[in-house]
Amino acid sequence: MLSVDNIEVVYNGVIRAVQHVSLKVPDGGVVALLGANGAGKTSVLRAISGLLGMQRGKLIGGTITLDGERIDKLEASQIVKRRLVQVPEGRRIFGSLTVEENLRAGGYSRNDRVALRKTFDQVMTLFPVLAERRKMSAGYLSGGEQQMLAIGRAMMAAPRLLLLDEPSLGLAPVIVQQIRSIITQINSEGTAILVVEQNATMALSVAQHGYIMKTGEIVLDRSAAEMMADDQVKRFYLGLNEAGGRLDFSRLKDKAVRLTERTERKAGV
Ligand code: ATP
16 A cells, blocks of 8 residues: 655755665555664654655655555645554644644544544544543643554544554553554554554564664565564564563673673783
8 A cells, every 4th residue: 555665865955864765564554664763764754744844854766655646745734634644753742732632633634523523432432541531731641641642643534554653662561562452453443554663572563564774774674473583683683682672782782892801801902
């Protein structure tokens, strides 16, 4: 359904953030886009949802198509109308508006009041905690609740493809599990999902396919099951130990320094 082909992104006319990136999201599928800080994942999402311009970024090469239609020259609002909706990193909810007002703002691209009412009720069912806090200012919600509100707000546009940027960022493990099951539930109702994550274990546990980015390029393109089964991929690209836990890079670094010192001592340096 979504096809990104050989795209290139620059910021301020000079900073090349993404190059030669191609990926696909099939109808109803879940795809994970993984990689370390600054690898270019968010830039790929912004290119898809037409939000690069707001960041002084530009798509300078490649094409993006949705069901065969070129969307890379469309305005962000026209892309939302095609039901391709991004949940930005850092949530960006409207803190001074109530939960309900935030959700209604997410439905701005739709005119059918009856359909909107129905979606609103579905969002309330999907997120009971938001239903409870419906009249509360969104600024008073916890981090996890704000993430749920951001996803709920995107759901108000009735997306067929949801772009999620780091939904687990800064959340406690128990809340990450809740977000994970919400992603699964949204997908089971037919919405395709492209999820950007640093939490590879979470993302690969919901995705069928994964891409790993490094310094602006895709360095690995495999099924999620293959990625999780490959110890080398886990260690070198995803920073996970055999049990699926995160490697402690600071300790690894200490160990590397100790080894170097020992080698140097032996060599009499
Ligand atoms: P993160 O997890 O930190 O968001 P990321 O993989 O999503 O990382 P991007 O945010 O896409 O990576 O950043 C890719 C590169 O583009 C980085 O070198 C970053 O500094 C640069 N970049 C991102 N946004 C901008 C911007 N608005 N202006 C200038 N450079 C930017």
